[in-house]
Amino acid sequence: MPQSDLAKVDFRSPRLYVDAPLHEGAEIALDRDQANYLGNVLRLAAGGTVLVFNGRDGEWRAAIGGRKRPDQLSIAGRTRAQAALPDLTYAFAPLKHARLDYMVQKAVEMGAARLQPVLTRFTQVSRVNGERMRANAIEAAEQCGILALTAVDEPQPLERWLSQRAAGRLLVFCDEDAPVADPVAALAGAPKGSGIDVLVGPEGGFSEDERSLLRRQTGTLILSLGPRILRADTAAVAALALVEAVLGDWRRS
Numbered sequence: 001m002p003q004s005d006l007a008k009v010d011f012r013s014p015r016l017y018v019d020a021p022l023h024e025g026a027e028i029a030l031d032r033d034q035a036n037y038l039g040n041v042l043r044l045a046a047g048g049t050v051l052v053f054n055g056r057d058g059e060w061r062a063a064i065g066g067r068k069r070p071d072q073l074s075i076a077g078r079t080r081a082q083a084a085l086p087d088l089t090y091a092f093a094p095l096k097h098a099r100l101d102y103m104v105q106k107a108v109e110m111g112a113a114r115l116q117p118v119l120t121r122f123t124q125v126s127r128v129n130g131e132r133m134r135a136n137a138i139e140a141a142e143q144c145g146i147l148a149l150t151a152v153d154e155p156q157p158l159e160r161w162l163s164q165r166a167a168g169r170l171l172v173f174c175d176e177d178a179p180v181a182d183p184v185a186a187l188a189g190a191p192k193g194s195g196i197d198v199l200v201g202p203e204g205g206f207s208e209d210e211r212s213l214l215r216r217q218t219g220t221l222i223l224s225l226g227p228r229i230l231r232a233d234t235a236a237v238a239a240l241a242l243v244e245a246v247l248g249d250w251r252r253s
Contacts, residue, residue: 008080009145014042015051015059017138017149018073022057026075030066038070046070051079053141055149058082085113085148086249087195090240092116093123093202094155095232097132103233104133108140108150110240111249116197117155122204128155158210162217168194170247171220174239176205178224187246190221198243200235 016038020028030038038044048064052073059080062073090112095103107115115137117128130152137150156164165171170193199214206214214220225238244250 010051010079011145013049013051013061014038014044015053015142015145016073017142018052018054020054022052022054022060022075022078024060024075024077028052028062028073028075030071030073035066035070038064044070053147055141055147056082059147080147083147085146085150086111086244088112088240088243088248089114089116089195089197090236091118091161091197091199092236093118093120093200093232094125094128096125097129099231099233100128100133101136103236104136104152105140106233106237107240108137108146109144110237111244112150112198112240113148114151114153116153116161118158118161118199119155120158120201120210121207122202124202124204130154159213162213165197165217166195167218169219170196171214171217172196172198172239172243173214173217173220173222174198174200174225174235175211175214175222176225176229177211178222180224180227183223183225183242184246186221186223187242190247191219193219196243196247198239200232200239203232 016034018028044064046064046066050062050064051059052062053059058078060078061076063076064070065072065074088111090107094100094117104115119126133152137152141149170190225235230238
């Protein structure tokens with residue numbers, strides 16, 4: 001989000017994602033989980049207000065309706081126009097539940113438009129709960145004033161994902177065995193692409209065959225994240241912060 005737009009965000013009002021078209025005068029029925037969240041978690045009742053978004057139509061203020069508990073929303077005026085995320089994919093070897101939840105939330109906060117689990121030789125877990133990842137992505141967007149929804153793709157073997165990547169995209173391959181150098185300078189000198197894919201592997205690292213395959217990809221930047229070994233969820237934050245600061249939308253004022 002551009003820095004100049006931060007002052008326009010209402011961080012005090014609760015925000016709720018709704019999967020429905022948003023326009024002035026629309027009436028939206030709440031499902032049980034949404035009603036419970038507004039009524040029992042946030043302690044809001046009929047007559048209260050909430051901000052809503054659907055990832056397409058911007059952000060709107062809505063009045064809560066219902067008798068015994070919140071059961072519908074009446075859409076009033078739009079508070080912010082729809083904004084897009086940078087063309088940034090975060091590809092990663094899946095982690096165990098709690099750390100995967102953290103990684104998804106932080107990747108969304110950092111501005112990733114797409115999350116792509118990739119299966120490598122040393123991946124710790126082979127099954128990924130996509131619905132749980134999507135729920136964490138929505139929760140992060142709700143809490144941080146993000147209007148666009150981060151897409152969550154199905155897991156793919158690393159080799160298949162690489163073979164299907166669109167031509168012209170920059171691949172930032174974070175490798176713990178890369179020579180330690182200035183990552184900011186490395187990113188500043190990266191070949192320009194039509195989008196960015198950031199790849200972080202499992203804590204066991206990439207195999208030599210995988211490293212060889214990655215080095216053969218066109219438009220690849222092999223990036224060191226510093227002199228210390230990072231856990232995979234920490235590496236997500238470090239890598240995305242570097243990329244956004246040098247190549248992404250953090251540069252806009």
